């Protein structure tokens with residue numbers, strides 16, 4: 219069997235999850251890796267017996283082409299995208315890129331246009347779209363024509379990566395982390411009509427509870443209006459150190475409550491009683507499998523979030539950030 223030959227750009231925390239998927243696939247091999255961090259690129263190469271090891275994406279692109287690499291996986295920090303995707307587009311190499319795909323909207327628009335022009339296969343790392351639990355939620359909602367209220371939460375501590383401490387480096391928690399639940403809302407309800415958001419600082423003390431340069435919001439609240447009488451509130455918080463508050467989506471319908479507990483289980487309650495279903499799949503594996511199968515077969519319908527669609531989630535999160543700054547409601551498509 220011909221194996222799909224992958225190139226990895228970025229060999230950090232998230233890339234490890236993708237590597238675990240590929241190590242469990244007989245029809246995939248990693249042939250090229252790049253990361254400025256020597257230990258990371260060497261560790262990644264060792265896992266796959268790969269000998270083409272580069273210091274960064276530029277070195278990789280100088281040596282590789284679509285004749286030597288079938289597809290890329292890009293998992294770098296949000297401000298490190300520079301010319302990575304645009305070079306991949308110029309070379310005609312398909313890519314999976316992690317969310318948030320960049321913090322620069324103009325760059326994202328250029329990349330989306332380039333992808334379209336080249337008709338390139340792309341995939342974005344919205345793993346929750348491949349979750350069995352989210353499929354059940356989507357299925358239930360399709361049977362309920364009336365809307366209702368949604369409470370969404372992603373509250374915890376500050377992630378360990380260096381680039382999370384400054385809002386200019388991570389984009390803020392909604393853009394970097396809670397974009398998963400926002401994307402889930404878009405997947406369930408379609409495009410939002412408007413957003414209003416607030417944010418707050420002062421709980422986390424820079425240099426005490428976080429690194430000295432910490433300046434991101436401790437928490438934010440965004441209210442999204444959707445069609446069909448759906449209003450969703452998404453709260454994000456990174457100030458909670460010792461306990462993990464409940465995260466996920468709590469959806470209240472006129473005859474049902476859907477309690478999606480983030481990537482863990484799903485409790486559905488009606489007048490007849492409750493069911494509690496645990497997660498049964500590895501959603502990152504399914505995301506990676508969908509990407510590989512799309513590359514092998516050309517069937518893009520396997521990919522649940524491509525660059526063009528993911529850009530819509532990114533734009534909504536950027537709009538929420540704008541609302542936090544200006545105090546204004548942002549209306550979409552107006």
Ligand SMILES: NC(=O)c1ccc[n+]([C@@H]2O[C@H](COP(=O)([O-])OP(=O)(O)OC[C@H]3O[C@@H](n4cnc5c(N)ncnc54)[C@H](O)[C@@H]3O)[C@@H](O)[C@H]2O)c1
Pocket residue numbers: 227228229230231232233252253254255258273274275276293294295296298316317318343344345379380394
């Ligand atoms: N989909 C998900 O569920 C999920 C989960 C975690 C992180 N992420 C996203 O994945 C991305 C990476 O996060 P992470 O936790 O792996 O960060 P990380 O800091 O652990 O890893 C990023 C790596 O990219 C490398 N890098 C930077 N510039 C590079 C370049 N030009 N060429 C090659 N390598 C380069 C860095 O040296 C680093 O090793 C972020 O956008 C993050 O939001 C997604």
